[in-house]
Amino acid sequence: MVTKLTAAQVEAHRLRNREGMRRTRQNQRQQLLEMKTTLHQLEKRYAELSHRSYTRDNGNCRITKAVSASKRLGAEKLLLQCLLQQKAAWILQLQRIVDFEATDIFSEPQIQEAPKVAVEIIDEHQAAQEFGFQPLTEQDLTQSILDNKRRINHVESRLLRSTLDISSEHSRTNRMQAFGWDIVQRVDGGIMEFVYTKSFHALDILNVMQKTWTNGMTLEEFKKVKAETYRLQALQRINSNAYVFTRDVFSPSNISTFRSVFVRFLVEATKEVSLNTPESKHTVIGTGYVLGTQSVTINCPLAENADGRLAWAELALAIEAFDVVNPNTAETYKHIRWLGRTDYCSEEHAQRNASDTLQGMLRWEMQVIAPALNLVTSTKST
Incomplete structure (x- = not known):
């Protein structure tokens, strides 16, 4: 029986991990600085010896020694360059670990508060034969979460933070406001990229995200948001907050089915949120949750796609919900954002998917957000 750690023990464990990683990074930075200093000294010495070898001709003996020293220093320089590259790779890996540590996965007790849903998982052999899917490890899940975070940040930066006009003759960007959504x-x-943003008041974001998570587990509920979906099956349960699904989406075109295999995960997170109010343009830290969808690599079976009626759609999606406090007014509001990137093979299908995604978001608001707001209003009236 696994003993559950207390909140204090979990926090102490995190602090120890963070302090250990901080010391490791500090030591590596010091070693990297020492290597750079040594490399600079060696390059300086190498230059001096090279200069002497060309300007002084004091006999064959000295020339031979200079050439030998030059070769030796050249070899040492190559070795140090290799070590520096290795250090850079270590630092990158440590940064990935730190990034993942900053993304706290829901604890078991929190997620168990959501309604239980019976999810039938298909046989592993069938998943491999029909979808080319091999079970993911916890490390694979970590990488998928990091990949999703990187893709989502890229979309957000391109569509919201860039000061350049991102439209061109090959691409088109639409900006509008509808039903309170930016x-x-x-x-x-x-490729279709999108960001939908709206602020709410008096909303329980944990309840909203748990309901969204639960509704995405079954085809019947999933179709209420993405109506063109006609197949949704679970391929693997990694943990209580991460499942792998496959879905088939109908398309009225030469490609009749778009199929995706993706990991769906729910994590707790923090994020810088722009206030964008008349009083302030600054950012504050919001706390809340992210429900992510990220395509996973599979061994695609070719026989099923021989007639060209089936295509694979790549997904990188996120629904974000954060509690935000305006420091100027002390007002608390809920920052809700849908954003992501999909690849549906052609512009025709991407345009259709853009329309379907927007309609799906509005259906989600009516199905999940509206009842929660009505409940709060009714409670206050009572």
């Missing part, structure tokens, strides 16, 4: 969509060939 909507940005960009289509470039088969």
